[in-house]
Amino acid sequence: MLEENPLFREAWYITERELRHFVRRKIQVITSFIQPAVWLAFFGYAISSGIPGMGMGGFGLQGLTNVLQLYVYLLPISEAAKYVLSNMVSVSYIDFLATGIIAATVMVTAFMSGVSIIWDKRFGYLTKLLVAPIPRSSIMLGKMMASTIRSLIQALVVVILAVLLGARIYTGVVGVALSIPFMVIFALGLSGLSVALGIKLADHEVFFGIFQMILLPLFFVSPAIVPLESMPGWLQAAARGNPLTYAVDAIRKSLLGGDFGALGGSLAFAGVGGYLFYDLAVLSVIFVVMVLIGAFMFRRYVM
Numbered sequence: 001m002l003e004e005n006p007l008f009r010e011a012w013y014i015t016e017r018e019l020r021h022f023v024r025r026k027i028q029v030i031t032s033f034i035q036p037a038v039w040l041a042f043f044g045y046a047i048s049s050g051i052p053g054m055g056m057g058g059f060g061l062q063g064l065t066n067v068l069q070l071y072v073y074l075l076p077i078s079e080a081a082k083y084v085l086s087n088m089v090s091v092s093y094i095d096f097l098a099t100g101i102i103a104a105t106v107m108v109t110a111f112m113s114g115v116s117i118i119w120d121k122r123f124g125y126l127t128k129l130l131v132a133p134i135p136r137s138s139i140m141l142g143k144m145m146a147s148t149i150r151s152l153i154q155a156l157v158v159v160i161l162a163v164l165l166g167a168r169i170y171t172g173v174v175g176v177a178l179s180i181p182f183m184v185i186f187a188l189g190l191s192g193l194s195v196a197l198g199i200k201l202a203d204h205e206v207f208f209g210i211f212q213m214i215l216l217p218l219f220f221v222s223p224a225i226v227p228l229e230s231m232p233g234w235l236q237a238a239a240r241g242n243p244l245t246y247a248v249d250a251i252r253k254s255l256l257g258g259d260f261g262a263l264g265g266s267l268a269f270a271g272v273g274g275y276l277f278y279d280l281a282v283l284s285v286i287f288v289v290m291v292l293i294g295a296f297m298f299r300r301y302v303m
Helices: 006-024 026-050 064-074 079-088 093-111 113-123 125-131 137-164 172-200 204-220 233-240 243-256 265-269 273-302
Strands: none
Touching: 006 026, 006 137, 026 093, 026 137, 093 113, 093 137, 093 172, 093 204, 093 243, 113 125, 113 137, 113 172, 113 204, 125 137, 137 172, 137 273, 172 204, 172 243, 172 273, 204 243, 243 273
16 A cells, blocks of 8 residues: 555655665675674773773662672672672673663664765755655655664664673563664654755765764763763753653663563563653654654755
8 A cells, every 4th residue: 555655655766775875885884883883892891890880780770680689699609609690680781881872873873864865965866856756755755764774774783793792681582672663763753854954964074063063962961871860960951851862761671671670571571661651752752853843944945
């Protein structure tokens, strides 16, 4: 049925073109996976081993996990055995950081969608699309869909890399599947805004300047690399107005679970439903606002 709709049919053709171009640029594909791996392998392990309280077991979950940790330390066993058992019932910094890097990967990849439309403008392809007998909204939709698919693929590859580097997914495959809708909503909203921004800018140098100006503060003023509770009060307030905060929280709770996450299985999801629904509501509002702003800017350019 979607194939019969000209909007979605033409949008999918544009999506296919964008994905083919991405696959052909093998260096870009490789580097897009190397950067998250570097963050996890070097930054994650450097921080977890270099700062007291951030090592394995340094980010113990609340509730039952803390009780289990206390019980472990009271057991009449060796310190090495206590260390191993404590690690099994707590979240390491690598586990914590991995979920933040996954969300950041989605953000960066989605926001890069504006670059392609700048190149399309420069080489005249956008002009050809605008004079073609296709719905003009399909241009923006196709770019958004391609960027979202790329974001999702890269995020799932980062999940695999994180596991290979020692991170744990307490909720298993179900948790990974649960995180996908949050990634999609977040990526669609950002890519829509990015495409609209790209169509308004004359060259990619300016775009990359804006890219750095927007995304770096979003990344560091979020719980991607440090817990929200450990931030100063004014920074917590700023983080609560950051879209990335809710994407990180949704992905983290989907992959690590709640207070009982370390126990795995169905217990891992105990108590996280309310948080996930709240994150979904906030991300949905952010998605609508970003797409509306993007559609307004895009429409003003093409009309």
